[in-house]
Amino acid sequence: MPKSLEFTILATHNFARASIMRLPHGQVNTPVYMPVGTKGAMKGVTYQEMEDLGCRLLLANTYHLAYKPGGDLLEKVGGLHNFVNWKHNILTDSGGFQMVSMSKLSEVTEEGVKFESPYDKTIMYLRPEDSIHTQNQIGADIIMALDDVVRTTTDGPRMQEANERTTRWLDRDIAAHKRKHDQNLFPIIQGGVDPKLREQSLNDLIKREANGYAIGGLAGGEDKVSFWKTVAQCTAKLPINKPRYLMGVGYPVDIVVCSCLGVDMFDCVFSTRTARFGTAFTDYGFLKLKNNQTANVFEPIQKGCQCQACKSYTQSYLHYLIAKEEVACHLISIHNLNYLIQLMLNLHQSIIDGNLIEFVNGFLKKWYQKEG
Ligand code: PRF
Numbered sequence: 001m002p003k004s005l006e007f008t009i010l011a012t013h014n015f016a017r018a019s020i021m022r023l024p025h026g027q028v029n030t031p032v033y034m035p036v037g038t039k040g041a042m043k044g045v046t047y048q049e050m051e052d053l054g055c056r057l058l059l060a061n062t063y064h065l066a067y068k069p070g071g072d073l074l075e076k077v078g079g080l081h082n083f084v085n086w087k088h089n090i091l092t093d094s095g096g097f098q099m100v101s102m103s104k105l106s107e108v109t110e111e112g113v114k115f116e117s118p119y120d121k122t123i124m125y126l127r128p129e130d131s132i133h134t135q136n137q138i139g140a141d142i143i144m145a146l147d148d149v150v151r152t153t154t155d156g157p158r159m160q161e162a163n164e165r166t167t168r169w170l171d172r173d174i175a176a177h178k179r180k181h182d183q184n185l186f187p188i189i190q191g192g193v194d195p196k197l198r199e200q201s202l203n204d205l206i207k208r209e210a211n212g213y214a215i216g217g218l219a220g221g222e223d224k225v226s227f228w229k230t231v232a233q234c235t236a237k238l239p240i241n242k243p244r245y246l247m248g249v250g251y252p253v254d255i256v257v258c259s260c261l262g263v264d265m266f267d268c269v270f271s272t273r274t275a276r277f278g279t280a281f282t283d284y285g286f287l288k289l290k291n292n293q294t295a296n297v298f299e300p301i302q303k304g305c306q307c308q309a310c311k312s313y314t315q316s317y318l319h320y321l322i323a324k325e326e327v328a329c330h331l332i333s334i335h336n337l338n339y340l341i342q343l344m345l346n347l348h349q350s351i352i353d354g355n356l357i358e359f360v361n362g363f364l365k366k367w368y369q370k371e372g
């Protein structure tokens with residue numbers, strides 16, 4: 001039987017790695033950015049467009065899909081791949097993060113999480129067994145453990161409890177997982193920015209010998225130095241021959257730095273969310289297309305960008321369009337996704353070509369220097 005995940009490192013530079021990850025729905029080059037289609041749809045972008053952009057691994061969320069259309073319906077149609085007609089890979093987050101993002105509507109006990117729906121006030125229980133059962137029904141290529149997530153800035157006994165509970169829940173996840181042959185369950189390292197708690201989480205989770213690991217509990221308001229130190233502590237200890245996924249990180253500079261620290265996978269809603277507010281990624285930092293100055297710029301968002309928006313339209317036209325038409329958000333989303341997908345390809349290739357240092361220097365120099 002073929003393995004559900006094969007991870008081949010092609011080249012390294014210090015901690016950075018360029019790899020090929022083979023999953024049940026095809027091959028993915030890493031480092032990789034995974035666009036987020038929380039509810040089984042990308043906001044304003046079709047799956048065909050995602051494929052054309054070169055995306056081979058997308059993220060969806062168990063909590064939202066369990067609510068609608070529901071695990072039973074997805075199982076009936078043969079999983080989310082069939083339901084949305086996406087032939088490449090999918091990763092589902094467990095719903096753990098919603099404990100933080102929807103904390104006013106959730107309650108955590110040793111048994112699991114109880115959510116009140118923000119839509120119709122119905123109650124949903126998400127125990128480790130429920131999260132895994134729903135993720136088995138959804139059928140993603142990588143599924144995530146249900147973790148007890150607390151705000152990064154929490155400390156004291158609650159952080160310790162969350163850490164230890166995440167390990168206890170992982171054992172319940174592993175016991176409940178029915179599709180080990182074609183779905184990879186990734187544990188999530190927790191422990192906030194406390195090195196001792198991280199160490200404990202790393203030791204406990206590495207013992208469970210998963211096919212890959214996630215670094216959770218970051219990008220939640222901690223300072224940059226603690227963030228980098230914690231990422232470095234995790235990548236130094238995690239098994240070299242398995243993929244590492246840093247959850248919720250998608251700011252271009254963070255992706256570049258953390259790839260250098262040995263992270264292989266990233267996800268974040270930031271690229272598409274910020275696009276809907278009219279902000280585009282460029283080599284020179286963020287470009288706010290709502291800004292009146294762009295009305296007189298008859299050039300694309302980014303010279304040389306091969307995306308649909310840049311090949312066809314000027315900043316001036318996009319600026320004009322934003323006030324009137326949804327299609328502007330669509331075009332900027334496509335540009336931002338293309339930007340990140342190309343950034344990842346460049347990182348991958350520069351590690352292989354042995355010029356990561358030059359690439360990172362060039363990237364940072366431009367990012368922190370205004371054009372012109
Ligand atoms: N756990 C889960 N999903 C997440 C995170 C986490 O810690 C983060 C990090 N803040 C983003 N998404 N399950």
Ligand code: ZN
Nearest residue numbers: 305307310335
């Ligand atoms: Zn573009």
